[in-house]
Amino acid sequence: xxxxxxxxxxxxxxxxxxxxxxxxxxxxxxxxxxxxxxxxxxxxxxxxxxxxxxxxxxxxxxxxxxxxxxxxxxxxxxxxxxxxxxxxxxxxxxxxxxxxxxxxxxxxxxxxxxxxxxxxxxxxxxxxxxxxxxxxxxxxxxxxxxxxxxxxxxxxxxxxxxxxxxxxxxxxxxxxxxxxxxxxxxxxxxxxxxxxxxxxxxxxxxxxxxxxxxxxxxxxxxxxxxxxxxxxx
Amino acid sequence: xxxxxxxxxxxxxxxxxxxxxxxxxxxxxxxxxxxxxxxxxxxxxxxxxxxxxxxxxxxxxxxxxxxxxxxxxxxxxxxxxxxxxxxxxxxxxxxxxxxxxxxxxxxxxxxxxxxxxxxxxxxxxxxxxxxxxxxxxxxxxxxxxxxxxxxxxxxxxxxxxxxxxxxxxxxxxxxxxxxxxxxxxxxxxxxxxxxxxxxxxxxxxxxxxxxxxxxxxxxxxxxxxxxxxxxxxxxxxxxxxxxxxxxxxxxxxxxxxxxxxxxxxxxxxxxxxxxxxxxxxxxxxxxxxxxxxxxxxxxxxxxxxxxxxxxxxxxxxxxxxxxxxxxxxxxxxxxxxxxxxxxxxxxxxxxxxxxxxxxxxxxxxxxxxxxxxxxxxxxxxxxxxxxxxxxxxxxxxxxxxxxxxxxxxxxxxxxxxxxxxxxxxxxxxxxxxxxxxxxxxxxxxxxxxxxxxxxxxxxxxxxxxxxxxxxxxxxxxxxxxxxxxxxxxxxxxxxxxxxxxxxxxxxxxxxxxxxxxxxxxxxxxxxxxxxxxxxxxxxxxxxxxxxxxxxxxxxxxxxxxxxxxxxxxxxxxxxxxxxxxxxxxxxxxxxxxxxxxxxxxxx
Numbered sequence: 001x002x003x004x005x006x007x008x009x010x011x012x013x014x015x016x017x018x019x020x021x022x023x024x025x026x027x028x029x030x031x032x033x034x035x036x037x038x039x040x041x042x043x044x045x046x047x048x049x050x051x052x053x054x055x056x057x058x059x060x061x062x063x064x065x066x067x068x069x070x071x072x073x074x075x076x077x078x079x080x081x082x083x084x085x086x087x088x089x090x091x092x093x094x095x096x097x098x099x100x101x102x103x104x105x106x107x108x109x110x111x112x113x114x115x116x117x118x119x120x121x122x123x124x125x126x127x128x129x130x131x132x133x134x135x136x137x138x139x140x141x142x143x144x145x146x147x148x149x150x151x152x153x154x155x156x157x158x159x160x161x162x163x164x165x166x167x168x169x170x171x172x173x174x175x176x177x178x179x180x181x182x183x184x185x186x187x188x189x190x191x192x193x194x195x196x197x198x199x200x201x202x203x204x205x206x207x208x209x210x211x212x213x214x215x216x217x218x219x220x221x222x223x224x225x226x227x228x229x230x231x232x233x
Numbered sequence: 234x235x236x237x238x239x240x241x242x243x244x245x246x247x248x249x250x251x252x253x254x255x256x257x258x259x260x261x262x263x264x265x266x267x268x269x270x271x272x273x274x275x276x277x278x279x280x281x282x283x284x285x286x287x288x289x290x291x292x293x294x295x296x297x298x299x300x301x302x303x304x305x306x307x308x309x310x311x312x313x314x315x316x317x318x319x320x321x322x323x324x325x326x327x328x329x330x331x332x333x334x335x336x337x338x339x340x341x342x343x344x345x346x347x348x349x350x351x352x353x354x355x356x357x358x359x360x361x362x363x364x365x366x367x368x369x370x371x372x373x374x375x376x377x378x379x380x381x382x383x384x385x386x387x388x389x390x391x392x393x394x395x396x397x398x399x400x401x402x403x404x405x406x407x408x409x410x411x412x413x414x415x416x417x418x419x420x421x422x423x424x425x426x427x428x429x430x431x432x433x434x435x436x437x438x439x440x441x442x443x444x445x446x447x448x449x450x451x452x453x454x455x456x457x458x459x460x461x462x463x464x465x466x467x468x469x470x471x472x473x474x475x476x477x478x479x480x481x482x483x484x485x486x487x488x489x490x491x492x493x494x495x496x497x498x499x500x501x502x503x504x505x506x507x508x509x510x511x512x513x514x515x516x517x518x519x520x521x522x523x524x525x526x527x528x529x530x531x532x533x534x535x536x537x538x539x540x541x542x543x544x545x546x547x548x549x550x551x552x553x554x555x556x557x558x559x560x561x562x563x564x565x566x567x568x569x570x571x572x573x574x575x576x577x578x579x580x581x582x583x584x585x586x587x588x589x590x591x592x593x594x595x596x597x598x599x600x601x602x603x604x605x606x607x608x609x610x611x612x613x614x615x616x617x618x619x620x621x622x623x624x625x626x627x628x629x630x631x632x633x634x635x636x637x638x639x640x641x642x643x644x645x646x647x648x649x650x651x652x653x654x655x656x657x658x659x660x661x662x663x664x665x666x667x668x669x670x671x672x673x674x675x676x677x678x679x680x681x682x683x684x685x686x687x688x689x690x691x692x693x694x695x696x697x698x699x700x701x702x703x704x705x706x707x708x709x710x711x712x713x714x715x716x717x718x719x720x721x722x723x724x725x726x727x728x729x730x731x732x733x734x735x736x737x738x739x740x741x742x743x744x745x746x747x748x749x750x751x752x753x754x755x756x757x758x759x760x761x762x763x764x765x766x767x768x769x770x771x772x773x774x775x776x777x778x779x780x781x782x783x784x785x786x787x788x789x790x791x792x793x794x795x796x797x798x799x800x801x802x803x804x805x806x807x808x809x810x811x812x813x814x815x816x817x818x819x820x821x822x823x824x825x826x827x828x829x830x831x832x833x834x835x836x
Contacts, residue, residue, distance in 0.1 A: 167283035175737030
């Protein structure tokens with residue numbers, strides 16, 4: 001229905017549909033723009049800012065910016081890559097991300113991006129916040145240490161009436177995810193598994209179910225993040 | 234569900250979009266919002282309790298626990314600190330017998346901090362049960378606490394000395410002073426209520442002609458960004474939508490800004506007429522005035538003006554007798570969140586949600602309040618429209634400079650003899666401002682132009698002009714005397730302000746501001762290195778990737794002060810040639826283990 005438009009990413013001529021988000025258009029042109037908060041079939045929120053690009057010289061998030069004819073997009077310039085790796089480093093330094101003991105290691109998108117950006121030590125001081133693990137729910141563990149507040153669970157996980165299982169609580173540096181207590185009983189194993197899959201890190205885990213995929217055979221162990229789009233090149 | 238909750242829900246037609254009003258009303262009735270209230274609201278609005286809680290917990294002034302009989306929120310902004318806030322805080326603690334963050338043993342008094350409350354010209358100031366008590370002294374605190382202990386009502390507490398102008402009126406009875414130091418031609422000159430709309434009617438001006446008139450005037454938004462007003466209106470007029478809305482942004486939260494407080498007090502009709510004009514121009518029938526919580530003391534007064542207008546036919550059907558133009562205005566209060574001054578966050582808040590800014594596009598003029606085309610204008614902008622319609626374009630253009638027409642209200646505070654509101658034509662220098670307000674240029678260390686999100690400017694730049702062409706500003710001018718510790722009292726305070734007020738949605742704002750604070754503290758404590766100063770400058774582009782102005786400017790206090798006052802930072806660097814990391818204090822790190830084994834660190 002929508003018209004085809006031409007645009008450029010880092011000088012490469014691309015084609016896409018007018019109005020689709022830049023991230024989608026890039027993928028179909030075999031170009032990967034990293035994202036952490038974006039999730040398939042869900043309205044974008046641009047809370048992680050990792051997909052930051054420059055569009056016609058202006059800093060924008062590619063997950064929320066609709067494609068227009070003639071856009072000149074800067075994706076892998078030194079400036080943009082430094083902002084992105086800065087953001088990844090911020091997220092590592094802000095929380096407590098201890099990969100070796102994390103159930104999601106190998107399937108974690110934050111970890112995978114850390115590798116992609118060849119992060120060694122964050123440029124920022126580690127904050128080492130003291131955060132509680134909430135294991136009070138029958139089928140779900142919430143580990144705030146690993147939460148990057150991408151809001152995926154808030155946006156995706158709704159009950160049949162459209163009520164949110166998860167929500168933000170407080171703001172700024174005190175921001176965290178809460179579980180609606182009256183809906184906790186409705187979190188079945190399936191819902192818990194979905195929440196775990198939706199979460200880009202190991203902040204939401206299904207209870208009594210761990211390490212069923214051995215390390216070495218996990219999602220990003222075989223294929224680095226983004227390679228499904230890039231290898232088509 | 235309690236009868237209060239069900240009554241309030243019914244009043245707002247069980248509309249989740251009015252959650253802010255629902256919560257404000259319940260809190261006004263019960264003093265706080267209980268678990269039971271949250272469950273009741275969730276049931277009534279068909280939401281989960283977590284959904285309700287995420288709005289409640291976002292705002293500083295919603296209380297989830299029973300409060301004391303008197304709740305003192307003492308402003309901790311930089312200006313308050315410069316004006317002696319710490320002594321007042323000590324006096325409150327001494328007299329009440331409790332610390333900040335606590336409730337006194339008898340349950341009578343609670344003490345808490347809050348961010349700038351729009352009283353920078355009369356600090357130190359506090360909110361007590363939502364009402365403003367400015368110009369606090371140690372003696373006044375003693376009196377207040379004594380009277381609170383006696384159970385004197387808050388209304389009686391403030392009867393002590395009412396302010397000037399309409400602050401004195403029966404609907405307001407506020408102890409606040411206007412401090413209008415200079416009246417200019419646009420905002421504070423006389424205005425005959427309704428005359429702007431009379432002009433539209435007698436001249437048979439079409440909406441398009443009105444927009445053209447505003448375009449000719451060169452009027453730009455007065456909130457700070459300076460977007461051409463006519464262009465905004467034109468976009469909204471042409472946008473498709475079954476309804477359109479006009480918002481007046483009176484959520485002035487930029488520390489050091491208080492001019493909207495004075496306009497709301499002295500020229501409310503100018504604002505409301507301006508809103509009606511905007512409604513006429515874009516084809517909107519509904520206007521919403523979003524006012525910050527700190528100005529709750531004006532609520533009855535502002536409502537009384539709207540009632541008057543309805544009675545006069547200046548609101549409602551056929552406004553001012555203009556055929557086909559119906560317009561209504563309602564007042565929306567906030568609940569303590571600086572970020573809601575950002576226009577898309579303001580819309581979210583008015584829709585009953587967390588004040589998280591939206592991604593653009595779409596812009597509010599295409600998809601704003603409740604998904605409809607919406608114009609959001611600053612208080613001062615709308616007043617300027619009403620005046621330029623009444624007095625004509627040529628008159629308006631004769632004021633100011635080429636690209637900056639009209640006048641600007643300045644909120645001047647800090648180390649000057651005459652803090653207050655000044656209406657001046659665009660194109661003045663910082664030196665002019667100091668002269669006007671009785672600041673001693675020889676004793677001024679810095680002027681913070683445009684609030685914490687603006688620039689910290691030193692004497693070598695005092696000749697720069699304030700205009701859209703050079704230094705643009707929303708009007709906050711904080712004068713910092715040489716006797717103060719600029720980095721500790723001002724720059725660190727501003728950085729903490731941004732941390733407290735970040736909505737937390739963007740990683741780049743939520744976490745980066747904390748990193749800035751940590752690093753500044755490291756430098757101030759003597760553990761910093763030169764590379765820390767340069768690192769802070771190099772982080773700025775990461776913050777600029779934030780969604781809204783808060784995150785994009787949260788590094789400004791530090792980065793602009795490094796640029797203009799680098800010697801202050803360098804002064805804290807003990808050994809200029811040292812390269813290794815200096816933030817690690819090994820004696821502190823081993824203190825616990827030394828205590829356990831009973832040894833003294835031998836370092």
